[in-house]
Amino acid sequence: MVATIGDVARLAGVSTTTVSRHLAGQRIREAAAVQATIETLDFRANEVARSLKSGVTRSIGLVVPDVSNPFFAAVAKGVESVSRQLELNVFLSNTDESVERERAVLQGLVGRVDGVILVPAREETDNTAELRRANVPIVLLDRRLRGGNDLDSVLVDSPGGAAQAAEHLLSLGHRRIGLISGPLDTTPGRERHDGFMAALGAAGVELDPTLIRIGDFKLESGYQATLRLLGLPSAVTAIFAANNLMSIGALRALHHLGIRVPDELSFIGFDDLELAELLSPPLSVISRPAVEQGVLAMRLLRNRIEGAGSPKAQHIVLETRLLVRGSCRPPQPSSDGAIPATRIPIGNPS
Amino acid sequence: MVATIGDVARLAGVSTTTVSRHLAGQRIREAAAVQATIETLDFRANEVARSLKSGVTRSIGLVVPDVSNPFFAAVAKGVESVSRQLELNVFLSNTDESVERERAVLQGLVGRVDGVILVPAREETDNTAELRRANVPIVLLDRRLRGGNDLDSVLVDSPGGAAQAAEHLLSLGHRRIGLISGPLDTTPGRERHDGFMAALGAAGVELDPTLIRIGDFKLESGYQATLRLLGLPSAVTAIFAANNLMSIGALRALHHLGIRVPDELSFIGFDDLELAELLSPPLSVISRPAVEQGVLAMRLLRNRIEGAGSPKAQHIVLETRLLVRGSCRPPQPSSDGAIPATRIPIGNPS
DNA sequence: TTGAAAGCGCTAACAT
DNA sequence: ATGTTAGCGCTTTCAA
Numbered sequence: 001m002v003a004t005i006g007d008v009a010r011l012a013g014v015s016t017t018t019v020s021r022h023l024a025g026q027r028i029r030e031a032a033a034v035q036a037t038i039e040t041l042d043f044r045a046n047e048v049a050r051s052l053k054s055g056v057t058r059s060i061g062l063v064v065p066d067v068s069n070p071f072f073a074a075v076a077k078g079v080e081s082v083s084r085q086l087e088l089n090v091f092l093s094n095t096d097e098s099v100e101r102e103r104a105v106l107q108g109l110v111g112r113v114d115g116v117i118l119v120p121a122r123e124e125t126d127n128t129a130e131l132r133r134a135n136v137p138i139v140l141l142d143r144r145l146r147g148g149n150d151l152d153s154v155l156v157d158s159p160g161g162a163a164q165a166a167e168h169l170l171s172l173g174h175r176r177i178g179l180i181s182g183p184l185d186t187t188p189g190r191e192r193h194d195g196f197m198a199a200l201g202a203a204g205v206e207l208d209p210t211l212i213r214i215g216d217f218k219l220e221s222g223y224q225a226t227l228r229l230l231g232l233p234s235a236v237t238a239i240f241a242a243n244n245l246m247s248i249g250a251l252r253a254l255h256h257l258g259i260r261v262p263d264e265l266s267f268i269g270f271d272d273l274e275l276a277e278l279l280s281p282p283l284s285v286i287s288r289p290a291v292e293q294g295v296l297a298m299r300l301l302r303n304r305i306e307g308a309g310s311p312k313a314q315h316i317v318l319e320t321r322l323l324v325r326g327s328c329r330p331p332q333p334s335s336d337g338a339i340p341a342t343r344i345p346i347g348n349p350s
Numbered sequence: 351m352v353a354t355i356g357d358v359a360r361l362a363g364v365s366t367t368t369v370s371r372h373l374a375g376q377r378i379r380e381a382a383a384v385q386a387t388i389e390t391l392d393f394r395a396n397e398v399a400r401s402l403k404s405g406v407t408r409s410i411g412l413v414v415p416d417v418s419n420p421f422f423a424a425v426a427k428g429v430e431s432v433s434r435q436l437e438l439n440v441f442l443s444n445t446d447e448s449v450e451r452e453r454a455v456l457q458g459l460v461g462r463v464d465g466v467i468l469v470p471a472r473e474e475t476d477n478t479a480e481l482r483r484a485n486v487p488i489v490l491l492d493r494r495l496r497g498g499n500d501l502d503s504v505l506v507d508s509p510g511g512a513a514q515a516a517e518h519l520l521s522l523g524h525r526r527i528g529l530i531s532g533p534l535d536t537t538p539g540r541e542r543h544d545g546f547m548a549a550l551g552a553a554g555v556e557l558d559p560t561l562i563r564i565g566d567f568k569l570e571s572g573y574q575a576t577l578r579l580l581g582l583p584s585a586v587t588a589i590f591a592a593n594n595l596m597s598i599g600a601l602r603a604l605h606h607l608g609i610r611v612p613d614e615l616s617f618i619g620f621d622d623l624e625l626a627e628l629l630s631p632p633l634s635v636i637s638r639p640a641v642e643q644g645v646l647a648m649r650l651l652r653n654r655i656e657g658a659g660s661p662k663a664q665h666i667v668l669e670t671r672l673l674v675r676g677s678c679r680p681p682q683p684s685s686d687g688a689i690p691a692t693r694i695p696i697g698n699p700s
Numbered sequence: 701t702t703g704a705a706a707g708c709g710c711t712a713a714c715a716t
Numbered sequence: 717a718t719g720t721t722a723g724c725g726c727t728t729t730c731a732a
Contacts, residue, residue, distance in 0.1 A: 002484050004725055015703045020727055029701065044480060048402045048461040049725035052708050059458065067426050067442065073418035080444055084451070089458040092417065092442035094430055101434070108409065108439040111398040112462065130394060134352050219624075248624055255628050273625070274569075278601050280630045354709055365719045370711060379717065399709035402724050 003041035012037040051111070059089035060301060061109040061116040065097040066217070069245055071271055071290050072119070075141065078294020079117060086302060088114075097183075097216060099125040110134050115301045117294075120145045122185045137304035141297045143187040152300040154293050154316045158188050158270075159195030161286040161320030162242070165268050166199035168284070168322055169238045173330045174266060175205055178229035178236040180246050182217045189217070192242040192270055211236060215246050222249025230257060237266065237331035244271035251279070266328040281326030288320045353391035362387040401461070409439040410651060411459040411466040415447040416567070419595055421621055421640050422469070425491065428644020429467060436652060438464075447533075447566065449475040460484050465651045467644075470495045472535050487654035491647045493537040502650040504643050504666045508538050508620075509545030511636040511670030512592070515618050516549035518634070518672055519588045523680045524616060525555055528579035528586040529562045530572055530596050539567070542592040542620055561586060565596050572599025580607060587616065587681035594621035601629070616678040631676030638670045 005023075009016040012034045022034045023045060037043075051057045062079050064072040076092055083090050091113060095102040102121045109116055110130050115137040118128070124146045128138055140153035169177055179196055182189030193212075200207060213228055215221030222241055226249065229236055241247040247269030254261060261267050262281055272287035273279075296316055355373075359366040362384045372384045373395060387393075401407045412429050414422040426442055433440050441463060445452040452471045459466060460480050465487040468478070474496045478488055490503035519527055529546055532539030543562075550557060563578055565571030572591055576599065579586055591597040597619030604611060611617050612631060622637035623629075646666055 005727095006725075016726080017703055017728080018701085021702085024727085027701085042483070044457070044460065046402075046461050046725050047458070048398055049708090050727080052396075052398045052402050052710090053725080053727045055708085059462075067417060068420065068423035070418065070420070073423060076417050076444065080446070087454075089455065090443065092444070093440065094426065094442070096430070104437075105439065107394070108397065110394070111396050112409075129392075133392070248628075251625075251628050274598055275601070275623070275625045275629065278598075278605050278629060279625065355711095356709075366710075367712085367719060368717085371718085374711085377717085396709050399724090400711080402726090403709080403711045405724080 002046075003043040005043070005045065007041055008034065008037050008043050011041070057089075057112060057114050058087065059091060059113045060298075060305075061091045061093060061105075061113040063093045063095060063102065063105055063109070063116060064119045065095050065121055066245075067092065067094045069217075069243075070274065071244060074290035075119075075294040075297075078291035078296075079298045080294075081291075082295055082298040082302070095121050097121050097218075099127065103127045106131055110136065115139070115305045117141050117297045117301055118145075119143050120148075120186075122183075123187055123190070124185055137301060139297045139301045139304070141293060150313050152297075152304065152314045154297045154300065154318070155187070156288040156293065156318045157320055158191035159198070161270060161288060161322075162192040162195035162240070163199035164320060164322040165240050165270065165286050166196045167203075168268060168324065168328060169240065169266065170200065170203050170205065172238075172266065172328055174238040175331075176234070176236050176238075177205075177207065177211065178226075178239040179207065179212045180222055180225040180229075180239060180241040180250060181212060181214050182242045182246070184214065186217075188270075189214075189242065196240060196242075215242070215249075217243050217245060219245045219249040219252075222246030223253045224249075226250040226253035227257075230254075230259065238328065239265065239267050241267075241269045244269065244273055247271065247273065247283075247285075251283075262327050262329040263332065266331070268328055272323065276323075277325065279327075284325045284327045285323050286320050287323050289318050293318065352396075353393040355393070355395065357391055358384065358387050358393050361391070407439075407462060407464050408437065409441060409463045410648075410655075411441045411443060411455075411463040413443045413445060413452065413455055413459070413466060414469045415445050415471055416595075417442065417444045419567075419593075420624060421594060424640035425469075425644040425647075428641035428646075429648045430644075431641075432645055432648040432652070445471050447471050447568075449477065453477045456481055460486065465489070465655045467491050467647045467651055468495075469493050470498075470536075472533075473537055473540070474535055487651060489647045489651045489654070491643060500663050502647075502654065502664045504647045504650065504668070505537070506638040506643065506668045507670055508541035509548070511620060511638060511672075512542040512545035512590070513549035514670060514672040515590050515620065515636050516546045517553075518618060518674065518678060519590065519616065520550065520553050520555065522588075522616065522678055524588040525681075526584070526586050526588075527555075527557065527561065528576075528589040529557065530575040530579075530589060530591040530600060531562060531564050532567045532592045532596070534564065536567075538620075539564075539592065546590060546592075565592070565599075567593050567595060569595045569599040569602075572596030573603045574599075576600040576603035577607075580604075580609065588678065589615065589617050591617075591619040594619065594623055597621065597623065597633075597635075601633075612677050612679040613682065616681070618678055622673065626673075627675065629677075634675045634677045635673050636670050637673050639668050643668060 005016045009019045022028050093105040099121045106127050117139045119141050120143050181193040184190045213225035241250045268284045270286045272285045276283040355366045355369050359369045372378050443455040449471045456477050467489045469491050470493050531543040534540045563575035591600045618634045620636045622635045626633040
């Protein structure tokens with residue numbers, strides 16, 4: 001069905017070696033004839049066989065927890081923009097924030113890629129053993145990995161970003177703030193939680209544990225967390241959500257509850273949203289470079305693949321930016337200080 | 351560095367065949383010893399070698415024009431939900447709406463996957479020849495391909511959806527409508543354009559050619575198209591954008607121009623947005639199943655891979671739904687019928 | 701410059 | 717039930 005290098009060799013009257021050399025760009029006597037035969041047969045070298053022999057795939061894997069998160073989509077854009085120039089194929093894989101999926105995905109990548117850019121699902125679960133044994137270079141993106149300090153990494157200053165959010169709310173006078181955190185066993189979850197708490201602590205503000213809701217970075221958890229926070233007997237005056245998807249969930253909840261932002265409640269989220277400016281009020285957020293993270297990670301990986309990297313791991317940390325738009329203002333005095341629990345509806349965010 | 355089947359065989363004192371059989375789940379006498387050796391060596395079968403021999407990869411490719419488009423992200427979710435159960439790896443690749451990228455990506459997939467779900471960049475450019483010669487099953491998703499009628503496909507009723515949008519605007523009394531179309535050499539671009547025009551035509555409404563702006567399905571083109579439409583001497587009273595990203599671009603432009611929706615202009619877009627309900631006004635849209643498209647495509651592909659598909663191609667077409675929220679209302683009488691061109695700012699959508 | 705031969709790691713007849 | 721042998725399609729010593 002499909003022509004092999006042997007077919008080409010036979011038809012062109014040369015050895016497979018010669019054809020192989022021609023493919024590799026070396027000059028051979030019968031170049032013209034061989035090329036003609038290749039075109040006649042529409043021959044294309046079998047990548048699998050080629051990989052098996054040479055150990056090179058000209059592909060890399062990009063493993064993220066959630067492709068439907070616009071942040072990771074942007075990261076992918078960045079990775080691809082440079083891999084395109086390098087003529088490397090990118091295989092994007094989704095772990096759905098699950099360590100089991102991650103293990104399966106990473107396993108499936110062994111032998112099929114020359115390197116991997118990984119956003120680990122959990123800090124404590126290192127699924128890279130297989131890849132490392134196979135000598136596949138790995139670059140960590142956006143999240144650390146316990147025992148992964150020997151790997152190149154590109155991160156953002158999550159503690160700093162969360163602190164920016166906290167300080168913004170504090171400066172407006174908020175003291176009773178709801179925190180919708182990510183999982184504490186992920187880098188951004190933990191660091192944003194800690195950074196936020198630390199900034200509050202530095203201002204002498206102690207957060208009641210009931211005001212801290214641990215979500216899973218997905219939309220629904222932001223929704224549920226918000227319902228909980230607003231069902232509390234003593235109302236919060238502001239909410240900080242630790243990522244884009246949970247922010248959207250939270251905003252949906254507020255919308256369904258009929259709570260006006262920022263009149264009744266201030267809101268700030270980590271990660272910018274495509275539509276942040278178009279919401280009313282326009283959403284204040286902590287933004288961070290996404291495409292750039294992808295670009296830098298791919299450059300680091302390229303160096304590793306080419307063996308040109310410095311012997312010790314490179315760690316890049318990018319800065320966040322506070323974008324003040326319109327979703328935060330000083331807390332409004334309220335008669336009883338509480339939003340009635342009866343305003344909480346039953347149902348789903350959709 | 352990495353153990354091979356030969357190492358295991360030697361250490362366990364059996365042949366490689368026996369180990370191979372054990373790997374395949376057959377009963378062998380020395381199962382315990384072999385298993386122990388496998389674990390000692392932390393042996394894992396080389397997938398590339400396995401593929402070369404068996405011709406099976408247990409992987410599929412999902413090739414989309416734009417991973418950062420939430421619609422395709424949702425499709426990917428659907429594909430993955432079923433491929434997970436089938437224990438198939440999914441390699442997501444991005445063509446960035448470019449036929450050249452598509453060709454490169456598809457080429458890179460040959461031999462590496464057992465099947466491909468493809469959203470073709472252009473209707474007229476068929477890059478599937480390689481895959482077909484290698485007997486790789488292909489399912490078309492969301493877009494057709496000239497000469498691809500022999501391939502399974504999962505589409506939505508784009509003409510119908512666009513007609514729903516047109517009829518909605520017509521029923522409100524709009525006659526001078528701006529159309530932000532997708533590329534006419536893509537299925538959804540062409541079909542939504544044609545469906546929209548046909549519905550208008552059926553109502554005796556003829557659209558001035560200057561009211562039709564052809565975008566590229568990306569955000570920026572929606573922004574630019576909107577600036578153009580609003581710079582026209584005679585104002586439009588409504589706009590229909592043919593996909594989610596262009597809708598966002600259009601909304602940004604309207605925001606920057608300070609045009610109030612729906613008071614000054616009605617707006618409806620194809621594709622729902624995560625935040626559609628939270629915008630003010632909540633956005634009216636034509637929605638369509640995304641996850642489901644992925645699920646169905648993956649099921650069709652599975653059947654093909656297993657050789658269980660019916661001999662002739664299956665074509666599935668899903669229905670769209672008009673979601674009336676708050677961004678459309680009857681056109682408002684205006685003194686001169688035009689929005690002054692001077693209101694158009696200079697700059698970018700960001 | 702070219703080709704013969706070996707082999708990448710695995711699986712599958714075939715024979716035992 | 718197990719092993720021998722051949723070979724998937726390609727690249728790469730090694731000699732010529």
